[in-house]
Amino acid sequence: MSPERYARINQMLDNRQTDLTLCLDTVHKTQNIAAVIRTADAVGIHQIHAVWPDAEMRVSGNTASGSQQWVKTLQYSSMSEAAKQFNLQGMQVLATNFSDKAVDFRDIDYTKPTVVIMGNERDGVSDEGLAIADQHIIIPMLGMVQSLNVSVASALIMYEAQRQREQAGMYGTRQLDEAYCQKMLFEQGHPIYAKACRRKNIPYPSIDAQGQIEANATWWQRMREPDPNADEA
Template identity: 40%
Template sequence: MKKIAHCRTPERKARMRSVIERRQSDLSLVMANIWDPHNVSAILRSCDAFGVQKVHLYYTDNTFPNLGKKSSASAKKWIDMERHSDPKVMIQGLRDAGHQILSTGFSERARPLFDYDLTKPTTIILGNEHRGVDTELEELAPDQIYIPMQGMVQSLNVSVAAALTLYEAFRQRQAAGMYNTPSFDAKTVDAMVEDWCTK
């Protein structure tokens, strides 16, 4: 079945191109067994806001939630999502791509988010709302980050943590001028524009 183009005006297509040209090809997230659809929708919205194009889905004991068609879920159509079932294959693929892999956590080895250079190729693992990052992922990617907090409560909602983490990545990358030059090659940008026009 042929897809219908939705670039109704030259301005709409130009906006899509402008957004795609600021997407970061080497910044991604792993969502690991995050079950709440509101959290998942909010995380995807933050990915769109801060230029993350690729999200990896690792779901072993929870199914990926049905996000429906709410406005907050609409960000999913602008994000590439790849499903994984084998943690070793997923992590090795990210390492082969040159990524530093950071998981959220509170162990003794966790370091403040601001200690890391997020201008490097980076993937951040976000864990389940109740138990955090799965043990098998922690063993494969032991580097942990935490967001320093000043109150009595020492943890944030996973979607809030995602937004703050991605904003810090945006802040560092913006200061380094990384949003000024496309990180995808021209052929890929053209293909993405045409794909987005069908969404």
Template identity: 45%
Template sequence: MSRSRYEKFKQVLRQRQHDMTILTDQVHKAQNISAMLRTADAVGIPEIHMVQPTHGHKIYHNTAGGSGRFTGNRVYPDIQTGMAHLKQQGMHLYAAHWSDRAIDYRQADYTQPFALVMGAEKDGLSDYAAEHADDHVTIPIIGMVESYNVSVAAAIILQEAMYQRTNAGMYENKELDEDDPKIKDILFRWMHPKMVRYCEQYKLPFPELDEDGDIIPPKDSKYRRPKS
């Protein structure tokens, strides 16, 4: 592990936007989930939320070019549970959905805590999600197609959110408490995935890291560095 890479990981953590996320409503195609994970990581979202689809992939294999390793996910049994949880967290729910009350996506305020609710590939947003979202946002289209692909639409909207938050100074360097157990856990998981699998397999605590992000060799003989 190089020192520069270790510092890059810490910089990414400093800029994570814990009050911004995505909630998918029955999105089931793996390539769309992977694309949204890549977008989430790119704009600083630490975790996305997903409703388990009634058909399609039941388990998400988050390859996404490695971005699934850096962006967590939480799966709900239904949209009601997912929306209720996010509202309890103080999130404003913006649904990507055309309706009489929809506004241009650039008119929304993304500097407030929010979740972007994205509907399924074919059917779009469920009736429940459309009714209980705080606002609807749309992306202008002048061609023959009726809508963007779900992952493309999410990327367009979240880039606007990043633009607004950047102008508001919300990505400026923040303090990172490297002694926080949660921060230490995340950094270890990002930097040493093989050792993470080894420790979890044998129910061992993660070893400590030095100032360069390298593992400090534990004295306990139970720890043996897994082969590459």
């Protein structure tokens, strides 16, 4: 890969926030899901969560502008299943909801490990999502409209979290493990070789400090061999 590509991927990896995330509570419109993922990538969120009990969530590569390649989406069949993961990570759980105990979303300390539950387009956050939340948050509305599109609301909250974390110096220090970083560097820096590895069932090689493939002669020989899974002419 080019030095510029190598530097850009490394910069992305250095800024990923592993303890800041969103949970989409049965959000079902593809364009909204894709927009949330795209913004998550922009602010450095490593992965998001989605509770989707009825069907698989699918995001078009074109719709998400390729952001799903960089941001993992972990899917759950129920909110209780997702809650177990949040508890394991010691996260404060926030839920967007108009309630008596809701506070302005800007009054939250997002430098803590945080997950924000965003409700679906029609009903908002489910009763199960509200029940596991440590705090309800709202985006103040001064006009006649009482709610924002879920992707817009998510973006406002994510950028407030980014602002606070930048001020706290939380960006620029790599939090991801080396195995994951090597995988991303290979798949995104050498996509043709990565595709060949998956077809031929060849382990991924290491990527060196210049962004180039570091592999022995045996690996290269296997790469040059005909693809046993290729369709016969």
